[in-house]
Amino acid sequence: MDTPNLFTPLQLGSITLPNRILMPPLTRMRARMPGNLPWELNAEYYRQRASAGLIITEGAPVSPRGHGYYHTPGIHTEAQAEGWKRVTEAVHDAGGRIFIQLWHVGRQSHNDLQPNGEAPVAPSAIAGVGQAYVAPGAQPDYPVPRALSRREIADTVEEFRRGAQRAKQAGFDGVELHGANGYLIEQFLSDRSNHRTDEYGGSVARRTRFLLEVTEAVASVWQPDRIGVRLSPANTFGGGAPSDRWGTFTHVVRELNRLGLAYLHFVEPRVAGNLDLAQFDDALSSRHFKPLLAGNTQLISAGGHTFDSGQAAVASGEADAVAFGRAFIANPDLPHRFAAGAPLNRYQRETFYGGAAAGYTDYPTLQPVAENVPA
Ligand SMILES: Cc1cc2nc3c(=O)[nH]c(=O)nc-3n(C[C@H](O)[C@H](O)[C@H](O)COP(=O)(O)O)c2cc1C
Structure with missing residues (x-):
């Protein structure tokens, strides 16, 4: 086969991408x-970016407890699923995935x-480092959370399953689990944020249990070849990185290998x-994990x-596809450019978070979006 480049189609699980220039999740x-409802404004934003090989939406909380930023569109109510349907229809009508x-x-x-103004939930009652976006201009520090009971963990896994079901109802092509950037799944993975003494804490195998239960629950709704997982082995955001990053994330990759997922997104x-x-630790770059991926699971680098x-990443085989975040915010027709x-x-x-069309749907294209599918 010829050396692939960003414009070479890619088989990602059961869908074929026309190019390898992906839009990663962007809150x-x-x-x-x-109601935290996706609506026409969001549909227009995603429609404009339909020439991406694949769009992965902004993080969509699966639970009322899963929100950490104001005005984020959820996937835990029927009305939200209806709102997302407008988004998926707009993207599909424009030829996207x-x-x-x-x-x-x-x-x-x-x-x-x-x-009810309760404390946020976590594996253990240990505060993260950083600020929540509770309202425009209001960013208080993360408070000390409340540790989930085992019963509540099961309920949370079920919330992910229902979110996956609603995503299907809304017409998505697949789902990505947010296992990155210090959020709940990563909080379970890390020995710094997870001090549990039950089967969800302790050894790396136990700390990985929550991720695996969530992935398996989602795989009861979607075929594994429609599921991806996002990981950030070197993450510093949220202040809870595991002490043994390489050991933790190689274990995670090996466990996920058994499920035959469409992709891992690093x-x-x-x-x-x-x-x-x-300054960063290059030893935790995705290319070091690439040889560990099994079967047809593809690697996305972001x-x-x-x-x-x-x-270069695609040509060398270090990545199968590449996601461009901030570039896609500002360039709806990025593949064409x-x-x-x-x-x-x-x-x-300054227009990343909150507001309306300004800095969202008004970035100019080189030519009408409908013609932006690269040859
Ligand atoms: C405004 C903004 C919002 C983001 N929201 C999310 C998110 O919801 N979920 C996620 O996994 N990453 C999120 N990220 C991280 C991006 O997906 C990506 O990893 C990051 O922007 C680095 O890629 P880049 O250098 O191409 O921008 C966000 C980044 C930005 C700039």
């Missing part, structure tokens, strides 16, 4: 309120975002959340990529 906090990221923030939340060490890092680094060698619009950080 934009523009759901319609009340779209997965939803299933999310639970765990301790990275605040009482003001929780049902966040590269050079970014933390939405920020670039000057974080700090340029067109050239993406081309890459193909044309055209300059990119610069992103505006």
